[in-house]
Amino acid sequence: MDVLVCGAQVPFVSGGAELHMHNIVRAMQEAGHRSELVHLPTAWEKDRLFDAPLAWRMLPLDADVVVATNFPSYFARHDHKVVWLFHQHRGAYDAIDAAWSDLGTDDEALEVQRQLTQWDTVALEEARHVFTTSHVVADRLARYNGLAGEALYHPPPLADELHPGEMGDYVFTPTRLETNKRPDRIVDAMRHVRSGVRAVVAGRGSMAADLAASVERQDLGDRVELAGFVPDAELVDRYAGALGVIYAPFDEDYGYVTLQAFLAGKPVITSHDAGGVLEWVEDGVTGYVTDGTAEGLADAVERLAADRDNAAAMGEEGRRRARELSWQRVVERLLSA
Amino acid sequence: MIDARIGVAVRAPASDALHAALSRLAERCSVVALSDGGPFDAVVRTSPAGREYAERTVLWVEDAADVPDDPHAVALLAPPAVARALRGTVDLPVVALGPAAVHRRARPIMPFTRSRIRRARGLVGPAVARHLGGTWTWDGAVLEPQAGPTAAGLAAVVVADDDASAVLGAAWSAPVVAPRDVAERTGLPLAASDDPEAEVERLLADETAAAVLARSCRRAFELDHDPDAAVAHLADILVLRPGRPWETGYAAPLDRLGTPPDARIRDRAHAAIHVLRSR
Numbered sequence: 001m002d003v004l005v006c007g008a009q010v011p012f013v014s015g016g017a018e019l020h021m022h023n024i025v026r027a028m029q030e031a032g033h034r035s036e037l038v039h040l041p042t043a044w045e046k047d048r049l050f051d052a053p054l055a056w057r058m059l060p061l062d063a064d065v066v067v068a069t070n071f072p073s074y075f076a077r078h079d080h081k082v083v084w085l086f087h088q089h090r091g092a093y094d095a096i097d098a099a100w101s102d103l104g105t106d107d108e109a110l111e112v113q114r115q116l117t118q119w120d121t122v123a124l125e126e127a128r129h130v131f132t133t134s135h136v137v138a139d140r141l142a143r144y145n146g147l148a149g150e151a152l153y154h155p156p157p158l159a160d161e162l163h164p165g166e167m168g169d170y171v172f173t174p175t176r177l178e179t180n181k182r183p184d185r186i187v188d189a190m191r192h193v194r195s196g197v198r199a200v201v202a203g204r205g206s207m208a209a210d211l212a213a214s215v216e217r218q219d220l221g222d223r224v225e226l227a228g229f230v231p232d233a234e235l236v237d238r239y240a241g242a243l244g245v246i247y248a249p250f251d252e253d254y255g256y257v258t259l260q261a262f263l264a265g266k267p268v269i270t271s272h273d274a275g276g277v278l279e280w281v282e283d284g285v286t287g288y289v290t291d292g293t294a295e296g297l298a299d300a301v302e303r304l305a306a307d308r309d310n311a312a313a314m315g316e317e318g319r320r321r322a323r324e325l326s327w328q329r330v331v332e333r334l335l336s337a
Numbered sequence: 338m339i340d341a342r343i344g345v346a347v348r349a350p351a352s353d354a355l356h357a358a359l360s361r362l363a364e365r366c367s368v369v370a371l372s373d374g375g376p377f378d379a380v381v382r383t384s385p386a387g388r389e390y391a392e393r394t395v396l397w398v399e400d401a402a403d404v405p406d407d408p409h410a411v412a413l414l415a416p417p418a419v420a421r422a423l424r425g426t427v428d429l430p431v432v433a434l435g436p437a438a439v440h441r442r443a444r445p446i447m448p449f450t451r452s453r454i455r456r457a458r459g460l461v462g463p464a465v466a467r468h469l470g471g472t473w474t475w476d477g478a479v480l481e482p483q484a485g486p487t488a489a490g491l492a493a494v495v496v497a498d499d500d501a502s503a504v505l506g507a508a509w510s511a512p513v514v515a516p517r518d519v520a521e522r523t524g525l526p527l528a529a530s531d532d533p534e535a536e537v538e539r540l541l542a543d544e545t546a547a548a549v550l551a552r553s554c555r556r557a558f559e560l561d562h563d564p565d566a567a568v569a570h571l572a573d574i575l576v577l578r579p580g581r582p583w584e585t586g587y588a589a590p591l592d593r594l595g596t597p598p599d600a601r602i603r604d605r606a607h608a609a610i611h612v613l614r615s616r
Contacts, residue, residue: 050602057590077590079576093449105457114450119594121445121552143545144449146552 165240177205
């Protein structure tokens with residue numbers, strides 16, 4: 001079959017969503033289908049919010065199947081459209097009160113939000129089936145649009161490379177250093193850790209300078225390493241040598257870090273409000289679900305340090321669950337809808 | 338308007354229901370007698386053609402228990418009550434046409450948007466609108482009759498005791514709680530319980546349930562009470578695309594998305610077309 005994977009491209013931004021789109025194309029090709037990625041740029045400001053959705057409506061997509069992913073690619077029109085929803089425009093829904101959303105409660109913004117809801121509903125209902133990357137995304141779709149979505153999980157990047165290793169002396173967190181990922185809580189938590197376990201935080205982002213200042217201000221230089229950007233080979237090694245992984249973002253859609261940690265045989269410490277992460281981290285079974293405070297995260301780190309056998313057992317259970325994911329199963333499900 | 342040419346080949350005299358359906362169709366696309374000659378995007382028939390034609394057949398059905406077997410039919414056309422009985426029992430898509438359009442100014446407002454509008458307007462309280470015994474109330478306070486649409490558009494829940502108020506609520510995408518007989522006549526989803534006040538409490542406490550019901554109500558309105566949506570659905574079934582996009586521009590896709598006439602995106606799309614046409 002000829003399969004077009006459709007996705008939005010915010011210029012000069014490349015992250016998990018972009019990687020996911022390329023992985024879908026590759027999985028389709030490995031399953032014997034012809035597959036390509038169709039990208040259109042998009043803009044989030046309310047004055048231009050509807051431009052890209054309308055552009056998607058006008059595209060000729062000559063293929064047997066179209067798999068649409070994030071907003072606004074699901075506005076594409078095709079007789080065999082399947083949606084695998086990464087996310088809608090969160091600034092119009094669950095993140096509408098966030099500082100970065102420009103949709104307030106003035107009349108114009110209210111009408112924009114209403115119209116986008118209607119547009120989303122029409123476009124998504126056209127699909128033969130709507131899958132979502134997680135139950136969190138499906139729950140949002142139901143709560144804001146009254147529509148049903150089926151969670152369809154997939155393997156994370158580096159799934160074939162990640163492997164268990166020793167239960168080392170550090171907890172690891174690879175993440176973008178942005179507000180919603182809450183890396184500052186990890187730094188603050190280490191102030192309360194007495195067992196000697198260190199924290200390694202890898203990644204880049206707008207909070208990098210503030211985190212470095214916080215480490216210095218709290219005299220945590222011997223306990224917190226800000227590793228910056230880490231290439232894939234080193235990432236695999238860092239996962240393998242960790243005691244556990246701390247990943248406590250706010251209301252995450254899915255959470256690759258969780259699954260990468262599991263594939264490396266490491267338990268995950270997270271927060272009660274981490275969203276999609278909680279579909280994988282089971283308290284006391286595959287990690288710990290904390291209250292998200294610095295003290296709560298620190299307590300979980302100490303528990304790992306105090307019982308490394310249990311930490312290894314939780315990591316192994318996480319690995320067992322994560323290894324059930326497969327791209328072959330994903331392709332079969334998408335194309336059978 | 339849908340860019341479609343529909344032929345009609347029906348046995349005379351046409352029933353009132355068929356006449357109404359064809360009138361709705363003629364208001365929205367070109368409807369001509371088969372004898373006028375093709376080509377046609379589809380032909381509405383009351384019985385199978387008997388021999389193969391090049392045109393696709395849309396079969397009119399007035400009795401859900403008596404659906405002719407026509408291998409050339411791509412869709413069934415029926416009065417709303419019959420359409421509801423047919424859906425789920427036949428393999429073909431079913432389009433309901435008959436009554437004239439109502440509530441054409443209604444815009445679907447989902448519960449999340451409603452809550453933000455109420456917040457902006459300073460409307461506190463449960464926000465339950467009730468239409469009982471011919472009177473609209475808002476959290477118990479009596480409203481002027483002309484405030485009905487506003488209440489239907491902003492309430493967290495609409496309790497309706499008759500067909501008209503139930504359909505009004507559905508047009509505005511309200512979560513509508515109605516008695517069983519009203520729901521069955523109008524095609525609206527049946528409430529989870531026969532106790533309307535218990536259902537109201539359940540919906541007020543569960544925003545997801547309210548959103549699902551709101552969408553179901555609006556969908557029922559689009560299926561059975563909105564001839565614009567019904568004809569657009571027929572156009573989708575017939576896979577009709579704008580035949581002259583250089584003339585119609587973005588109008589058809591914008592209409593299909595339910596875009597209001599005064600939406601800014603229409604101006605932006607018009608400006609884009611104008612730039613492309615400029616010399």
